[in-house]
Amino acid sequence: MTKVLPLQDELVIFTGILRSSEAVDMTLQYGGIPVVAPLIATQEIISEDDEQKLLSCQTYDWLIFTSQSSVHAFHAKLMKYHVNPSSINVKIAVVGSKTACAVRSIGLKVHFIPSIFSADVFVKEFPKIATPNEKCLFFKGNLAKKTITDGLVNPIDEWIIYETIEVEENQEQVRSVIENNEKCSIIFTSPSAIEIFHKSIGSQIGYDELTVCAIGHITRDCLESFGATVQVMPDTYTLTEVIHTLVEWKGRE
Known part of the structure; x- marks a missing residue:
């Protein structure tokens, strides 16, 4: 029998700037489907x-x-x-x-x-x-x-x-992924990306159907100010630790 991985068929949306592929590679290893769609650039x-x-x-x-x-x-x-x-x-x-x-x-x-x-x-x-x-x-x-x-x-x-x-061309991709898939986790690394997401997507479709992940308490607090519940926030504020914590969260479901 094939072992079911913790992120099996989970779409994991990366909304921030990626500086390496490490977190994306980890997502794949745990069975997830990474969606790299940064809402901001520098x-x-x-x-x-x-x-x-x-x-x-x-x-x-x-x-x-x-x-x-x-x-x-x-x-x-x-x-x-x-x-x-x-x-x-x-x-x-x-x-x-x-x-x-x-x-x-x-x-x-x-x-x-x-x-x-x-x-x-x-x-x-x-x-x-x-x-x-x-x-x-x-x-x-x-x-x-x-x-x-x-x-x-x-x-x-x-x-x-x-x-x-703001990276406007990725907003429609993120919206489409969320609206067309039941198993979606979304990762926020900064208030800047959250504000863009909320303005263009979150204020219309909400956060209840998402597993919301945050790096850092400032990012978490920003999400909560928009009415989102943050299920995943690692003690160490890095993207790879978000994936580790998300895996633990999904493993308990």
């Missing part, structure tokens, strides 16, 4: 003073990255202006293991990661390893909240280095 913001900003990085004690998108945009500028990452002799703080991997992949060292991969935990734990007078440069997206800037006593400058844009 693109580097290019400004005339980018080179000057790069050179000024050395004047800071800390560089802060909260997403892989910010690291990729920073790396693109390093390459454009032929700046060797080894010349960046500054401490680096990140939110999340994947962001840390992105930093290390471009040849830089990570000096601080919070115990929970969230900006609100970052601002509580960062003061334990950084003195109040140490100056920080925070690399962020255009939709990033002020949690870090307002939550730290350190002098902080912001560099809005990328922007988040």
Whole structure:
């Protein structure tokens, strides 16, 4: 007899930006059908003073990255202006293991990661390893909240280095998958994707027939504010852990 896998015939919708195929591969291994349909994308913001900003990085004690998108945009500028990452002799703080991997992949060292991969935990734990007078440069997206800037006593400058844009062509695919299939799980990695989903899909068809998965308590809280019940949220805020937790959830059904 063929063994029934925990995600057998389950359509698993990925609404966020995928940086690797690991979570998709895991979905397949557990019998699921991955639907990769990101509702958002990011693109580097290019400004005339980018080179000057790069050179000024050395004047800071800390560089802060909260997403892989910010690291990729920073790396693109390093390459454009032929700046060797080894010349960046500054401490680096990140939110999340994947962001840390992105930093290390471009040849830089990570000096601080919070115990929970969230900006609100970052601002509580960062003061334990950084003195109040140490100056920080925070690399962020255009939709990033002020949690870090307002939550730290350190002098902080912001560099809005990328922007988040809506991917309209994937909205109809997500709607069609949900409306035409009974077994659907949907994964949200950020409030940005949730807001687009709710505006174009969720407000019309609701969330009751979905297994709703979230990365992080901020994402969960955003979903709940729109009336969704979050069934799956891992303790470790990564996409692969979402799949592990989803497998456990489906195994109990």
